[in-house]
Amino acid sequence: MLQIEKKKCFIALGQFLSQFSLHDTQKNKTVLFNDLFYDDFVQLIEISQSHNGWFTPEQVYHAIQSWAHALTEPNLDQWLSKYEWTNVEPKTVGLILAGNIPLVGFHDFLSVLISGHKVLVKTSSNDQYLIKFLAKYLISMYPEFENYITFTEGKLENFDAVIATGSNNTARYFEYYFKEKPSIIRKNRNSVAVLNGGETHEELQALGEDIFRYFGLGCRNVSKLFVPKEYDFQPFFKAIFSFGEHIHYEKYANNYDYNKAVFLMSNFKLLDNEFLILKEDKSYASPIASLFYEYYENLDEVQKQLEQDADQIQCVVSKNLIPHSIPFGKTQQPELWEYADGVDTIDFLIKL
Incomplete structure (x- = not known):
């Protein structure tokens, strides 16, 4: 898949997500595949709290709106423009995702796909439905994604690199288990x-x-x-x-x-x-x-x-008291280029 095609898919996904908010969910007739996905996504949002008691509709809608604002053409262009993509050889990247907040692992999912790799995802039991739904939307929009996206419930197998997120205790296990593979291991912060x-x-x-x-x-x-x-x-x-x-x-x-x-x-x-x-x-x-x-x-x-x-x-x-600090109210609205733990995920991926 050409990167421009993948970028168009994520822009379309952002337009799909932009329809859903806590107080103003409205169907936009111009959004692709609404007939297949709109009603089901509304229902999934409403039952998310039954899957994870912390995932109230308000919190899920906030996460969705955050991604809707992020997945625009200007944001994607600004994020991706500084990287050199010509020598990327497609690999399979395993993801072990956290589940503490809705769609917390979506940035890693997006990064792997946009960089040209295949993604093998092990979701957290606390957040296993939202990201799978968005993956189905992407596959419906561009069927070739089906060859790039795999979810597994068992242990990760047949992968070339891994990005794993967990507690400090699980991170020690990850570091040992994945010591032979290129990896990003995230701990408590x-x-x-x-x-x-x-x-x-x-x-x-x-x-x-x-x-x-x-x-x-x-x-x-x-x-x-x-x-x-x-x-x-x-x-x-x-x-x-x-x-x-x-x-x-x-x-x-x-x-x-x-x-x-x-x-x-x-x-x-x-x-x-x-x-x-x-x-x-x-x-x-x-x-x-x-x-x-x-x-x-x-x-x-x-x-x-x-x-x-x-x-x-x-x-x-x-309020500008500490160098490189974030303004009040912005911690849960990170830009695409604001990487977790300060580790440049795209740079890691394109050098595999």
Whole structure:
């Protein structure tokens, strides 16, 4: 398949996805293969929560809209234009996908196909239906994709390279098991925000999106704040008030109650607004419904710490306080060229 043909297929997929949103799902008669896929995709979105209790319609629609915005011709051109494609020899690339948020493995899936390789996919049991549906759409649009896309429920076999995502424990297994193959092995990471007290109400509201989107389950979700000594948390609590609806969702509420009880039994000092627990802690990975914070005396110390712990950090959010940080509200809207763990997936793939 020529890359231009594959690119057209993903642009069409983006147009298909653009029809589906939480409050304004509308069928566009110009979208290809709507007669075969539109109604079934609406139904799949609505039942996704039965497959994974965290995949509420709101969260699934958000993931779909994120991909609809990403899969446009200008975005694909900007992403792919810097690479040299002439010497790519098609290989079979195994993917072991995570399932913590909807379509979390789709970027790897897209990268393998757009680079000219075949993809052998082992999905997570927590997110196995959405990506298979999109694969069927791509195959219907361009039947040759059927020779490039394979899903497996067993162990990966007959592949040339692998991209695997898991916990720190499973990563050690992956590193051993795939030691003879070219690989990208992804481990646990977390995201942080650095504040100085000068943030506006709107910026702190946007930070709430970084914290609460997907219930905080993603590696791009902010799980820790760095704040100056004597920081006043009241403006922060006021700004995130609208996210209080999360506490009415049973799985989130159960985690809130459990983690609060554990913290209190350990006599930790907590800040609490009845739907989010703030705990002073030097760790990066806070449990669901909680957020760690750490005081700092100067920003140079924070920057040095984040550089030292770069292998644990996915994103840094700030108002230009830290070099290369992301604006508030943008962690769950990555561009195609913003790679997980800072590893250039396309560069890895075209050099196989």
